[in-house]
Amino acid sequence: MSATDSGCSEPPGAGASPPSIKGRVVALEANFCQVQLDHPGPQGVLRLLCTRRTRLAKTGLQVSVGDRVGLEGVDWGAGRAAVASLEPRNNLLVRPAVANVTQVLVVVALVEPELDPLQLTRFLVTAEAAGVPLQLVLSKADRLNPEELAAWVERLHPWGYDPLLVSTLSGQGIAELRSRLVKSSCGGGIAVLCGPSGVGKSSLLNALIPGLELRVAAVSGRLQRGRHTTRHVELHALEAGGDLLVADTPGFNRPALPADLVQLASAFPEVRQRLQEGGCRFANCRHLEDPGCRVGRDWPRHPLYRRCLEEIEASPPLNRRSQGGTRQKGGREEPLLEGQWRQASRRQGRQELVGELSPPDPEDSAPGPP
Numbered sequence: 001m002s003a004t005d006s007g008c009s010e011p012p013g014a015g016a017s018p019p020s021i022k023g024r025v026v027a028l029e030a031n032f033c034q035v036q037l038d039h040p041g042p043q044g045v046l047r048l049l050c051t052r053r054t055r056l057a058k059t060g061l062q063v064s065v066g067d068r069v070g071l072e073g074v075d076w077g078a079g080r081a082a083v084a085s086l087e088p089r090n091n092l093l094v095r096p097a098v099a100n101v102t103q104v105l106v107v108v109a110l111v112e113p114e115l116d117p118l119q120l121t122r123f124l125v126t127a128e129a130a131g132v133p134l135q136l137v138l139s140k141a142d143r144l145n146p147e148e149l150a151a152w153v154e155r156l157h158p159w160g161y162d163p164l165l166v167s168t169l170s171g172q173g174i175a176e177l178r179s180r181l182v183k184s185s186c187g188g189g190i191a192v193l194c195g196p197s198g199v200g201k202s203s204l205l206n207a208l209i210p211g212l213e214l215r216v217a218a219v220s221g222r223l224q225r226g227r228h229t230t231r232h233v234e235l236h237a238l239e240a241g242g243d244l245l246v247a248d249t250p251g252f253n254r255p256a257l258p259a260d261l262v263q264l265a266s267a268f269p270e271v272r273q274r275l276q277e278g279g280c281r282f283a284n285c286r287h288l289e290d291p292g293c294r295v296g297r298d299w300p301r302h303p304l305y306r307r308c309l310e311e312i313e314a315s316p317p318l319n320r321r322s323q324g325g326t327r328q329k330g331g332r333e334e335p336l337l338e339g340q341w342r343q344a345s346r347r348q349g350r351q352e353l354v355g356e357l358s359p360p361d362p363e364d365s366a367p368g369p370p
């Protein structure tokens with residue numbers, strides 16, 4: 001049952017239930033969410049369709065996919081309940097919105113849609129800010145010849161990633177993708193697939209999880225762009241009953257950059273590597289032509305780094321601060337200022353967010369339902 005099918009706004013409050021019923025939000029639509037229970041209920045009920053209690057709404061806390069929640073007002077017969085409490089998060093990826101992320105897979109297609117290095121960099125920068133293991137997946141490998149594939153791998157390797165070539169048509173790389181997923185999550189956690197529309201994220205999940213049958217659609221138009229087929233974030237268990245969940249997410253074309261220049265620089269593995277043996281002369285070095293800079297310009301992605309930096313500098317500071325992200329404090333979600341964002345990003349483990357700077361690209365808005 002989908003939230004919109006139900007036509008109800010509140011669950012029938014029949015039968016008070018103990019507050020110990022807990023689970024994880026696995027899908028979110030409008031004001032409803034699907035919660036996968038930690039322990040099956042009567043008649044083996046595993047999932048409940050839930051609304052948010054007003055009390056929770058008043059705290060300003062938004063429930064996200066991936067959140068651990070406590071439930072009340074459970075109606076086992078109708079499969080309904082209400083989210084009453086939200087457990088503290090380890091982190092929150094703002095777009096795609098997923099909480100408690102343990103790894104991110106940035107997926108871009110080699111063709112249809114064309115691989116755009118600046119767009120890929122924006123996705124990688126966003127994903128890096130989550131502070132969790134990151135995989136770069138190059139899809140539709142069946143569409144290029146071996147020389148072209150090797151050229152892409154050779155080009156992207158110096159970026160600091162180990163690109164994985166995959167094809168859902170030929171099966172290339174699917175077993176390796178599965179093993180990378182399992183290895184870097186120690187068998188559990190939440191892996192997020194993110195990337196532009198039409199690159200084959202849902203197709204990859206269908207290949208990884210037999211019988212899943214997520215909706216996919218051909219790219220269209222002169223630019224061979226995706227059609228925003230996936231509309232909502234949803235978690236799927238890699239193995240039936242397993243602890244590793246993989247998020248399929250709606251594709252979008254223009255990920256936002258962080259508000260903070262330090263955060264931008266530290267999202268480039270090439271910069272991090274160059275700074276390992278000591279910092280630049282000035283703490284606020286922009287790593288362009290600054291005197292005493294240890295990063296220099298002799299790295300392939302430097303022009304792309306420069307474009308991102310110039311975009312951040314051209315945006316109004318107020319805008320930067322207000323959209324730097326959020327954290328939870330005293331039970332409230334509050335804006336994170338630049339310095340806090342930087343501090344938070346340095347912490348391993350309990351980070352709170354990945355910020356957005358630019359307003360959404362109008363091209364990213366999914367077309368209305370057909």
Ligand SMILES: Nc1nc2c(ncn2[C@@H]2O[C@H](COP(=O)(O)OP(=O)(O)OP(=O)(O)O)[C@@H](O)[C@H]2O)c(=O)[nH]1
Pocket residue numbers: 139140141142143166167168169170196197198199200201202203204215216217218219226227228229230231249250251252
């Ligand atoms: N040639 C080729 N086509 C593929 C491959 N994987 C997916 N496709 C096609 O690419 C198109 C888009 O696939 P989707 O899985 O819907 O892409 P998506 O990334 O989920 O797109 P959104 O949901 O819009 O974000 C479909 O026509 C797929 O059949 C592949 O490995 N090779």
Ligand SMILES: [Mg+2]
Pocket residue numbers: 201202203215216229230248249250251
């Ligand atoms: Mg999809």
Ligand SMILES: [Zn+2]
Pocket residue numbers: 280285286287288290292293294295296
């Ligand atoms: Zn520098």
